[in-house]
Amino acid sequence: MGKFINKLQIDLLKRHVNPFLFCFFTLMFLLLMQFLILHIDNLIGKDIPLKVIIELILTNLAYMVVLAAPMAVLVATLMAYGKFSELNELTALRASGINPMKIIRPVLITSLLLFVGLAWFSNNVLPEANQKARSLFIDIRVKKPGFELKPNIFYDGIEGYTFLVEKIDGETDSLYDITLFQKPENNRDRAYIIAEKGLLVSKNAQALNLNLMNGYSLKFTQPKRGNNTLIERNTFDKHVMTLDLSDLSFMRSDPEDRNRSDRTMSSRAMFIVVDSLYKEVNKQVAMAGKDSSLIASRKYGGGESYFVHQQMSKNTNTKPIPAFESGYIVPNHFDNASTQRSLLSESIRQLTEYQKRLESIQSNIEWRKKRIARYLVEIHKKLSIPFACVVFILFGAPVGIMTKRGNFGFAALISTVVLTFYWVALIQGEKLADRLLVSPFIGMWTFNIVLSIAGIYLIIHLATGFSIKDLFKKSD
Structure with a gap:
């Protein structure tokens, strides 16, 4: 009998593996797509290196792991025990006089090990990943868009200059009917430049030459003495300007130089x-x-x-x-x-x-x-979310046995309902705790405690046939 139980326990553990991995990677993919959709505007159109984008995605995968693992545990538990009950294996187990708790025990122990590992990950790996991701987000946010002129639209992406171009030939990088305003910065006087044609020539990664042809300039000079402004007019056949594009390049900062949040x-x-x-x-x-x-x-x-x-x-x-x-x-x-x-x-x-x-x-x-x-909310969260792995075993195992359905669709339906209530309770609990309306412990652990009590009651009901109604019968 002992060998039979061990084989059955090992078989149940194996039944959890495939649904867990499938659900885990599916949820990771969905969370990743949600992340990309939310932040795609900040990543496109800024000439950010692909290596930086990949690093940003990898650092954000850390929080996705913490969220996806407990949800995958619930789905896998419902499917494994639902299939076990659907094949009438529980009936055979009860006929042999074996307590159903014995088939839940090894999975529960495994969930405890997963809780410990996930709690360590949440406390040691996740904060560092969040700090790097936060630093990258700030670096990307402060980066200016690339040098992209558009016809009949003012462009001030390069510090010190404002451009207005009537026509642009993208094949030859030629500009027509150019108006350029030069601001009085960096030892430059205020100037107003008009040219019939211009040609953009790349000098290097951080500089660009603008060759202006057939035009004139008005230079406003402020003399050292006196308040009168001198206006100098010059005509030119060709005038070359060097534009500094260093502000448009992506610059990495050290994450350790930034302040840390909770x-x-x-x-x-x-x-x-x-x-x-x-x-x-x-x-x-x-x-x-x-x-x-x-x-x-x-x-x-x-x-x-x-x-x-x-x-x-x-x-x-x-x-x-x-x-x-x-x-x-x-x-x-x-x-x-x-x-x-x-x-x-x-x-x-x-x-x-x-x-x-x-x-x-x-x-x-x-x-x-x-x-x-x-801070206390964040400390409790580092334990309460990983502990959901244990809670979902306590609740999912008896529910899966009672429903007697081991297909993915039914497990996904129940999981969606439970997880919706779980995350709503967690988010609202965090908000209430931040506003000092409830303690951080109550805000982060209430749903775990309620679901654990419900799961323990269902396990006792399966093992002994005990029901709440029995308490009222005895009292009567």
Whole structure:
């Protein structure tokens, strides 16, 4: 019997391999296509080297692996156990007196190993890949489009110049009816150039010669003395200009020179940041308490305040106005109304300043708490998404057995419904945690916990026949 169980367990594990690989690579392809569709505008038309585009795609494959693996596990589990139940192998297993949990155990252990590997990947490989991809995205975003003149459209892609060309011959790189505005930059004077014809000649990868023919130029020169601008007119048969195209070339930057965000940091690095943020929050709280003690220590009763002594000394040479009965306790200790009024105005001023300081401290604390929540969300996410591999085994195995269908279409249908709820819950949980409405743990783990409880209940139901209805029967 033991050999039979081992063979059956190995057979079930093998049944997971093909559906898992097929679904995994299918999802990777779909995610890759989605990525290309979203970013195709940033990659085309900028003369970016193919090597850079391939590197950008490879670095973005890291997050796709983390997303695709749990989804592939769910589909493979539904198909493998659905086929197992469809062939009535479960009935034979039960007839032999074998607990169905034994056929789930090896797959569950495998999912735990996958969880550990995926969690390591998410914590060590994914942040570095995200940092490189982020750096590449920034480099691509700041790169200007190539030198592409279009007829009757102003072009200012080259720094310091604005072009307007009426006609372009693409075969000979000839330009006709050219208007060129030269900006007063880099020791150049402002100039206005008109030419009947021009010819573009490539000098090297970062420079381009523009040969202008039959035209004239207006050069606006600002003399060192005086405010009058000198206008110099020159006609030419041929005029050669060298255009610097270095700004149009793609430049790589070092990813390590860029600041890291929560998605480009390991859990250890984020814990360090969180710890420092907690210390800053405690400092802000201590500052608020210190300010309140300063306000409280400024006693006005009994004539102890320096401010009150000052007010009383000011009123020694004038006839004091008799004090009036106030609704406040402290002002009633003084003999004249002017001191009372000064005391009240000073108290209100200090309390207003204290209120503003408290509001500033409160906003600083809230900002730091939101940063803490964002880092903690990312830390929990590095574990909750990989742990979905285990959750989907707990839920998918009994569901697959109960549905008794091992075809891909049915498994894909159930997986689509479950994964839709899972990702919606994960995204909404992240948003709620970032807004401090729920804790990061609840935001990232709620659906995992709910689905795990549902899966454990279904496994117990398959193994023992236990149902929730039995609890109510016993209570009755």
